[in-house]
Amino acid sequence: MTALYLESLEGLTRLRGVAGAMVVSADDGLVVAESLMEGIPGDAVAALAASLMRRMGTTVSAAGFSRPSFMHLQAARGALLVVPAGPDILLIAIGDRHINLGLARIEMLQAAEQLG
Amino acid sequence: MRALEPWVEQPLMTFLTESEARLTLLMTSAGQVVAQHGFTRAVDIMSAAALGAAIVSSTEEMARVLGVRPFRALTHQGESHGIFLSAFETPRGRWIGLVVYGQDTSLGLVQLFFDRMVDELTQGVPAEGGTKQVLAQDFESELHSSLRALFGR
Numbered sequence: 001m002t003a004l005y006l007e008s009l010e011g012l013t014r015l016r017g018v019a020g021a022m023v024v025s026a027d028d029g030l031v032v033a034e035s036l037m038e039g040i041p042g043d044a045v046a047a048l049a050a051s052l053m054r055r056m057g058t059t060v061s062a063a064g065f066s067r068p069s070f071m072h073l074q075a076a077r078g079a080l081l082v083v084p085a086g087p088d089i090l091l092i093a094i095g096d097r098h099i100n101l102g103l104a105r106i107e108m109l110q111a112a113e114q115l116g
Numbered sequence: 117m118r119a120l121e122p123w124v125e126q127p128l129m130t131f132l133t134e135s136e137a138r139l140t141l142l143m144t145s146a147g148q149v150v151a152q153h154g155f156t157r158a159v160d161i162m163s164a165a166a167l168g169a170a171i172v173s174s175t176e177e178m179a180r181v182l183g184v185r186p187f188r189a190l191t192h193q194g195e196s197h198g199i200f201l202s203a204f205e206t207p208r209g210r211w212i213g214l215v216v217y218g219q220d221t222s223l224g225l226v227q228l229f230f231d232r233m234v235d236e237l238t239q240g241v242p243a244e245g246g247t248k249q250v251l252a253q254d255f256e257s258e259l260h261s262s263l264r265a266l267f268g269r
Contacts, residue, residue, distance in 0.1 A: 028193075029224025047224030054222070 005033035008091070008111040015107060017099030019078070023115070024050055024090045032089065040094060045080070049092050053082050070105065083108045086116035119151035120262060127236035128153065135229040138197070139216035141165060144209060145172065149262055154216070158263040168214040172203045191223055200226050204234045207241045 005023045012021040013035045020036030022045070029050030034042045057067045071082040081093040081104060091112050093104055117132060119125045124142065128151050132140060139154035141161065147169035155161045171190065179186045189202035200215040200223065213234075217226050 025224075027222060029222040030227075043224070044228050047222065047228040051222060051225055 002033060004115065006035065008115055009033060009035040011111060012091075012093050012104070012107055015100065015104055017095045017097070018093055018104060019096050020094045022046055022092045023085070024092055026050055026053065026084065026088050026090050036094070045094060046092065049080060049082050050090055053084070053090055070109070072101070072105075081105065081108060083112040084116075085112035089115060091115065117151070117153040121150065123240050123242055124151045124237065127233045127240060130236070131229050131233035134232075135215070135217065135226045136221040137215045137217045137226060139164075139214075141168065141214040143169060143212050143214070145169060145203065145212055150211065161263065164214060168201055168212055171201060172212050176203070189227065193223070198223055198226075200230065202230060204238075206234075206238055211237075 009021040009023065012018055020034070020040045020042070022034040022036065022042055023032040024030065024046040025032055027050075029047035031042050031046045034046075036042050052073070053068065053071055056071055060066070060068050067084065069084065071080075073080040073082075077097055079095040079099055079101065081095065081101075083091045085091045091108055093108055095101070095104060117125070117129060119128060119142075128140065128142065131137070132153055137153070140152065141149060141155070141164055142151040143149045143165045147165045149161055149165050152161055155164070175190055176186045186203070189200060191201070192199040196219060198217050200217065201212065203210055203212045205211075213230060215226055215230065217223075
C-alpha cells in the first residue's frame with residue numbers, strides 16, 4: 001500500500017509548481033506518506049490541512065451538501081490543494097505560484113480515486 | 117488554567133487555544149504538578165500526575181530494555197477522547213505533558229502545538245530559580261500547597 005501512496009505522490013510532485021505532496025490520515029492529521037521539497041514542515045501542514053478539511057466538511061454538511069470533494073486554498077505565494085481519498089485518507093498538494101491548478105486538480109482527483 | 121510558575125502560563129495558554137485540548141497537565145518527571153487546565157478536583161490531578169509519570173517511566177524503561185532511544189510520545193485513541201503523553205527536557209529538568217483531547221481537534225494538531233509549547237517553555241525559562249525539589253518529609257505539605265495554588269483556593 002505504501003508503494004501505491006508513494007507512486008501517487010511522485011506523480012503529483014512531477015507536475016510543474018508542485019513543491020510537495022502528502023497522504024495524510026483524515027482523523028488524526030498525521031502524515032502517512034510524503035514527498036516534499038526540503039524546508040516544508042510536513043507535520044504542520046498535514047495537521048492544519050486535515051483540521052481545515054474537517055471544519056470545511058462540517059460547514060458544507062450544515063449547508064446541506066455532501067462532504068467536500070476538493071479544497072483549494074489560494075495564498076499570495078502558493079496554493080494548498082486537498083482531496084479526500086476515501087473516508088480516512090486525504091491527499092494534499094502544496095504548490096508554488098507557478099502551479100498549473102487545472103492539471104494538478106485532475107491528477108489529484110485521479111490519484112484519490114486510485115487510493116480510495 | 118492554573119500554573120505554579122507565571123512564565124509557564126503564556127505558552128500553556130497558547131497551546132490550549134490552538135490545540136483545543138480539554139485537559140492538560142504539566143508535571144515534573146517525579147509527578148510534581150507545574151500547571152493544569154480543565155481539572156476540577158484535586159484528587160483527579162493527583163491520580164493523573166501519578167499515572168502519567170508512571171507510564172512515562174515504564175515506557176522509558178521498556179525503551180532501555182529494547183535498546184532503543186526513549187519514546188518521544190505515547191498516544192491512546194479512544195472512541196470520543198484521545199490521550200497524548202510526552203516527556204521533554206527543559207532547563208528545569210525533565211517535564212511531562214499529559215493532554216486529553218476530544219473530537220473537535222486531532223492528534224496531529226495536539227502534537228504540533230505541544231511541540232511549539234515545549235519550544236516556548238524551553239526558551240522562556242527564567243535564569244533564576246527552579247522547580248523546587250520536594251523532600252519526602254515535606255511531600256504532603258508541598259502537595260497541599262501546590263494543589264491550593266492550582267485550584268486557586
